[in-house]
Amino acid sequence: MSRAIFVPVPTQESPPLAVSRRMPLDAFARALLAAYGPQGWWPLLAHAGSNPTLTGRLTGYHPGDFSFPRTDAERFEICCGAILTQNTAWTNVERALDHLARKELLSPDAILSATDDTLETAIRSSGYFRAKAKKLRAFSEFYRRLRGQTPTRDVLLDVWGIGPETADSIRLYAFKKTEMVIDAYTLRVLLRHGYCRPPLDYDRAKRYCECNLPHSLEGYQEFHALMVEHAKRLGKNPI
DNA sequence: AGCCAGGCTACCG
DNA sequence: CGGTAGCATGGC
Numbered sequence: 547m548s549r550a551i552f553v554p555v556p557t558q559e560s561p562p563l564a565v566s567r568r569m570p571l572d573a574f575a576r577a578l579l580a581a582y583g584p585q586g587w588w589p590l591l592a593h594a595g596s597n598p599t600l601t602g603r604l605t606g607y608h609p610g611d612f613s614f615p616r617t618d619a620e621r622f623e624i625c626c627g628a629i630l631t632q633n634t635a636w637t638n639v640e641r642a643l644d645h646l647a648r649k650e651l652l653s654p655d656a657i658l659s660a661t662d663d664t665l666e667t668a669i670r671s672s673g674y675f676r677a678k679a680k681k682l683r684a685f686s687e688f689y690r691r692l693r694g695q696t697p698t699r700d701v702l703l704d705v706w707g708i709g710p711e712t713a714d715s716i717r718l719y720a721f722k723k724t725e726m727v728i729d730a731y732t733l734r735v736l737l738r739h740g741y742c743r744p745p746l747d748y749d750r751a752k753r754y755c756e757c758n759l760p761h762s763l764e765g766y767q768e769f770h771a772l773m774v775e776h777a778k779r780l781g782k783n784p785i
Numbered sequence: 786a787g788c789c790a791g792g793c794t795a796c797c798g
Numbered sequence: 799c800g801g802t803a804g805c806a807t808g809g810c
Contacts, residue, residue: 587791632792638808639791673807677793709793729791774791782789789809797802 571741571758575765578772584609585771588624588719589636591643606640612764615720622689623652624720628712629681630672642672654686681707696721710748718770724763726752727770731777738780 569577589606608614615621623643630639645668646652651660660668665679672678684706688697702713710728717725728751736742742754759769 628791631790633790634792634806635790635808637790638806641808671807673790674792674805675807677805681793707793711792715791727791731791770791777791787810790807793805795802795804798800 571755572760574739575759575769575772578776579768582772582775584768585775586611587767587771588614588627588715589640590614590620590623591640591647612767618694619653621720622654623647625685625689625716626652626682628715628720629685629707630669630678632674632678632709632712634673638671638673642669645669645671654690657682657686658690677707696723699725710752714752718763718766722763724761724766726755726759726766728752728755729770729774732770732773734777734780734782735773 586607586609590608591606615624626646627639627643630642643652649664649668650656651665651668657665662679665682666675669675669678669682685708688705697717699713699717702708702716703710708716714725714727717723718727728748732755733746733748733751736751736754737744737746741758742751755769759765
């Protein structure tokens with residue numbers, strides 16, 4: 547995943563179909579890495595410093611550094627980010643995380659002690675703030691009981707508010723398990739480039755990617771992040 | 786102005 | 799049961 551292979555890559559200037567369908571998925575992933583560079587996911591406020599510049603600046607990303615999370619606080623922050631970013635632009639989530647951090651609410655105990663209004667106000671910018679406040683509480687309860695243990699996928703899925711993508715993101719980025727993450731962007735890319743045919747659901751896409759990419763933590767993290775970057779450049783309109 | 790964003794739950798037939 | 803309305807903010 548780290549070696550550059552130069553292949554024509556679709557961008558806003560050169561249309562998506564410039565990439566051959568015949569290119570295997572792992573070669574496609576290497577091409578995207580060569581074109582876009584390492585993405586440095588999962589972004590962390592702490593990594594951006596105590597006064598992070600927000601609003602779309604890439605300060606929280608750490609390209610080529612897969613050593614995060616380095617602390618339990620960073621691990622929990624990633625989990626919260628994964629919940630808050632459900633169907634929501636990351637810039638809105640970043641602001642919510644920053645509010646939580648500044649109010650010292652970015653820990654399970656603090657979240658469980660805070661009033662509904664305090665919590666909801668802090669995360670307002672991430673949208674669906676009432677539902678997400680409940681999700682953060684349910685997850686905080688769960689996280690406390692973990693006592694540092696790594697949760698299985700099934701156990702995560704039993705937590706209220708945690709679905710397949712959130713569970714897989716938490717395992718891949720917070721607990722560094724080699725767990726394939728699929729999101730709306732990944733589905734879009736797989737369909738647009740003809741790797742999969744509709745109807746394509748989460749589990750089918752996940753199996754397809756697992757079968758066509760080398761099993762590696764760094765590779766899975768980079769692949770997911772590159773799918774997002776690439777899909778953003780593709781845009782939403784068909785073909 | 787309206788569409789879109791790194792989903793999930795609850796309810797409907 | 800599979801399908802889908804509802805949830806909500808901020809950026810373009």
